[in-house]
Amino acid sequence: MKKKLRILVVFFVAIPLLVACSSAKEKTSKKKGDSYTIVNTRPWAGEGYKKGFVENSIKDSKIKINWDTYLYSDWGDKKAVVLSGGELPDAFWGGSLVDSDLAQNSEAFISLDEYITPEIMPNLSKALAEDEKLKAVATSADGKIYSLPARVPGRSVVGNQLFINHKWLDNLGLDMPKTYQELEDVLREFKNKDADGDGDSENEIPLSGIIYRMFLPWGLAETTSTIKYMSWDDKKVVYSPVTENYKVAIEHLAKLYKEGILDQEFFTQDNTILGAKKMDASQIGVTDGWVPGPYGTEEGEYVALPAIESPDGNAYVIQDVDDYIRNQFFVTTACKEPKKLLSWIDKFYTDDASVQNFFGSFGIGTTKNDDGTYQLLKPKDPATVQDENSWHISFRDYGPKYVGDNFNEKIHMLDDDGDGFKLKITKDLEPFAKPIYPSLAFTTEEQVRLSSLNTDIQSFVEEKMGEWVTNGGVDDEWDSYLAQLDKMGLEEFLTIQQDAMDRYFEK
Numbered sequence: 001m002k003k004k005l006r007i008l009v010v011f012f013v014a015i016p017l018l019v020a021c022s023s024a025k026e027k028t029s030k031k032k033g034d035s036y037t038i039v040n041t042r043p044w045a046g047e048g049y050k051k052g053f054v055e056n057s058i059k060d061s062k063i064k065i066n067w068d069t070y071l072y073s074d075w076g077d078k079k080a081v082v083l084s085g086g087e088l089p090d091a092f093w094g095g096s097l098v099d100s101d102l103a104q105n106s107e108a109f110i111s112l113d114e115y116i117t118p119e120i121m122p123n124l125s126k127a128l129a130e131d132e133k134l135k136a137v138a139t140s141a142d143g144k145i146y147s148l149p150a151r152v153p154g155r156s157v158v159g160n161q162l163f164i165n166h167k168w169l170d171n172l173g174l175d176m177p178k179t180y181q182e183l184e185d186v187l188r189e190f191k192n193k194d195a196d197g198d199g200d201s202e203n204e205i206p207l208s209g210i211i212y213r214m215f216l217p218w219g220l221a222e223t224t225s226t227i228k229y230m231s232w233d234d235k236k237v238v239y240s241p242v243t244e245n246y247k248v249a250i251e252h253l254a255k256l257y258k259e260g261i262l263d264q265e266f267f268t269q270d271n272t273i274l275g276a277k278k279m280d281a282s283q284i285g286v287t288d289g290w291v292p293g294p295y296g297t298e299e300g301e302y303v304a305l306p307a308i309e310s311p312d313g314n315a316y317v318i319q320d321v322d323d324y325i326r327n328q329f330f331v332t333t334a335c336k337e338p339k340k341l342l343s344w345i346d347k348f349y350t351d352d353a354s355v356q357n358f359f360g361s362f363g364i365g366t367t368k369n370d371d372g373t374y375q376l377l378k379p380k381d382p383a384t385v386q387d388e389n390s391w392h393i394s395f396r397d398y399g400p401k402y403v404g405d406n407f408n409e410k411i412h413m414l415d416d417d418g419d420g421f422k423l424k425i426t427k428d429l430e431p432f433a434k435p436i437y438p439s440l441a442f443t444t445e446e447q448v449r450l451s452s453l454n455t456d457i458q459s460f461v462e463e464k465m466g467e468w469v470t471n472g473g474v475d476d477e478w479d480s481y482l483a484q485l486d487k488m489g490l491e492e493f494l495t496i497q498q499d500a501m502d503r504y505f506e507k
């Protein structure tokens, strides 16, 4: 990058000699340099995401962007080198860095507060003034903003959810379960009978997937927190694995395991093995996921399981998505003129831009109607689903964007495809969704300490989780388990997070 800057300087010095009549204003802007390098990470190769809004807005802003792009599969190895290699880029796009990167390299990044003004960033300033959650998500523990936030359009309230094999229900003449007891009875039938009808009553796996998502009936839902198993109640942090509900849940899951209802490989299989099982609809009765589609060729056998009434009378659903996302744009100390860069970035914070950068630009992935609503376009390749296509033709989950409340009402989705389909299959679950665990910001010291405490605590909790579900013993060992967690610093672990949550709600 330094080399490129030097070439630019030489070039601009020569310009006035040749173009004597160029305006003073233009010269000033060019002298300061208007070329920026941005590190960006992508799931796949391809440049489709730049077409339309991105290219046009760059042109309109009279700047040049050099995208330093890495595939997700390579970025893990390259990140440390890019952050410490001496030649920093001007900025990092969303998806490339997380809180701990900022904490460990804080000297590499500038605070953006002085640029978030109605003059330089009118759209973002307005959004931050109107939306307290956006501000809380963006603000660091020291009260400053080091990375820009986003609120994405088109997001369902419920993310991952449970699916049931309705062909198995039909084969055995069973009704869709509505309570946890009915679900358990259905799973037991799946286990004891030839649910898939292949003549073998021993080859069904009634329940498999990600273990923590099976804790739902006890109100222990997975959250988006970077620390696993965190929950909260009335602004107080709760570590689920030390609650009474968790203990009861473990006892029930141990019972299901012993009966062969819970996948016997639950704790030993990796994602590849689990993924292969999910691809074969003849193997699993109930499992989790984003949509039933990825379960392979027999897609259509699975339908969304309704919110199941738990023994306590409530129904719970998985809560693992948030439409508010932090860390979507970082500016480094290498950036010579952040003002111009950020004034371009501000263009991403309008409704039109947010739609285009999540679903694809107008004429490519979307159109804007005269009444102010938006229409999603079918992918050119009919074999591609819309949400996957959107990842190809937009920044999708990453990068600056913002829409207000109830914005989804303005988007005409494709009913049976991608995001439209997801919204359809989560609609009945929405009333049961609880507010998502807040995206907490930690100081550098807190972040380091928390990571260190969590390493021991999480590995101990998961070791015991697997042991108790497969071999039993949770009741006998519960007290010594709690004592061990105390020794591992559970109190400090919770205090750090409570302090962050208190700060979050003060903002």
Ligand SMILES: [Ca+2]
Binding pocket: 193, 194, 195, 196, 197, 198, 199, 200, 201, 202, 203, 204
């Ligand atoms: Ca069978």
